[in-house]
Amino acid sequence: MIRGGEVEIEGGKLTFEEQIALAEAAEKARREAEALAQKEAEEAWNKYKAEQLSIATTKAAALTASTAPVILAEVNKANAKPAWLRAEVSNSKKRIEDNIKLLEGTIEPDERKNIQEAIANELDTLDGWLHIRPKDPTENALRIANFRKTAGV
16 A cells, blocks of 8 residues: 655655656656657668668669670570570579569668679679680680580581
């Protein structure tokens, strides 16, 4: 049970009812401050998210513009090649396009960097399907000879 009584404070005494009113006012002020802080935090998060999505969309658009001609050229080269090679080139193209779409919705800069690296690696893979790049000229000659032998050229 709560016992009433006056409490001395600086400047006078407070009755039990005044103490309750003061506590309620303090609690209300605390809740309002928390709500304001929460609202400010949400606004800051939404602003950050919008900025990051803008950056991601810009990077995705730039990557689309820069990779589209390269992909088209590789696909056109692959059209004259065997079906398995066309399929591999098509798969690489699809992975690049999927990664660019993923990049558009990514707000984390580190994740965006990883996706861009994956796109660059896939572009190298796409290029590698049609262009042999060995470490030395002798190995290159052997690969070409083996390719010609298996292709019947």
